[in-house]
Amino acid sequence: MKSVSYENIVxxxxxxxxxxxxxRPKVLNALSRSLYREVDTAIGELEADDEIKVLVFTGT
Incomplete structure (x- = not known):
């Protein structure tokens, strides 16, 4: 599975x-539209991976 590169998340x-x-430590991880889009894409990517059983959200 191809991994996507992100600007606002790891x-x-x-x-x-x-x-x-x-x-996004410079803005204290403030939410933005681009951050929402990246999180949505990442969730879809992880959801499609049959090896992933748990999802953890964290911040810098």
């Missing part, structure tokens, strides 16, 4: 755990 996979980390 997505990792490790032993069935998908992690989406908000990565």
């Amino acid at each position: 997505v990792t996979r490790d032993e069935g755990v998908g992690t989406i980390r908000l990565n």
Whole structure:
């Protein structure tokens, strides 16, 4: 599966755990339309991965 590159988040996979980390420390991870779009895309990407059993959200 092709992994997408993101500007505002970091997505990792490790032993069935998908992690989406908000990565906008200069603006204290403030939400924006581009951040929403990236999170939506990342959730779809992780949802399509049969190895992922748990999704964790975190921030910098």
